[in-house]
Structures are given as C-alpha cells and as structure tokens.
Amino acid sequence: MDKKGGFGHTKMIVWQEIDKLDTIVQDILKYIPRGEYKTRSQIDTASDSIGSNFVEGYYSGSLGEYIRFLRYSKRSNGELHERVRRIFRKKYIDQKIFDKFEDNCIRVMYLIDRTIQSLENKRNQEKNKK
Structure with missing residues (x-):
C-alpha cells in the first residue's frame, strides 16, 4: 500500500495494461479445450x-529489486506471447482474438x-550524486 493507504501501482498505466492483458487472457482460456489442461495452466x-x-x-522498497521483478514480468510476458x-x-482462437491479444502484449512489453x-x-542519477 502507498502512504495514503491505497494501492499506488493501480494508477500506473503499465499496470493497467498488464491487468487488461490478463482479462484478455482469461477470455482466451475459454477457447482452449478442457483436455489441454497443461496448456491452459501454463498460459x-x-x-x-x-x-x-x-x-x-x-512494493519491494528497493529500486534494484523493482527492476529485477520487472525483468521477471518481461520474461513472463514473452512466455505468454509464445504460448x-x-x-x-x-x-483454438481466431485471427481477431489473437490480434487483440498480441497488440496488448506488445504494448505491455513496451x-x-x-x-x-x-x-x-x-x-544511475542516484549513484552519480554520491
């Protein structure tokens, strides 16, 4: 939580796009046959x-940790796109659904x-001040 008791990350455009991507993915999961449990789970x-x-x-409290976890997010986004x-x-999905997903996935990566x-x-600016 931020200092005012809210969740500051939800105000960030990058997080809003990540959340939108997850909504798209949840819709895509409905098209994957139930027998493809492993694929559904991985996505x-x-x-x-x-x-x-x-x-x-x-919320790590460390700039280095924040960057590290963003890199994990980036890798997961790449994995998601491939799957x-x-x-x-x-x-399992048509071109229109894939295009919507891919456009958002590219935006999230950017x-x-x-x-x-x-x-x-x-x-780097903080290091140069020292």
Missing part, C-alpha cells in the same frame, strides 16, 4: 506472473521496457 500462470511480479517489485501464439497456430529504462536512469 494462466504466465499471465498471472506478469502482474504478480510487477506488484512484488513495486498463445501456439494455441493460435492450433486454431511499457515494461520503458519503466525499466526510467528506473535504471533514476538509479
């Missing part, structure tokens, strides 16, 4: 990891990258 876990790692890093691409290839760059710049 759900990868999607969950993006947001969970973002939040864990945000959903594979179910698209298996024709925003995570920008957040990492911004935090690394901040960390």
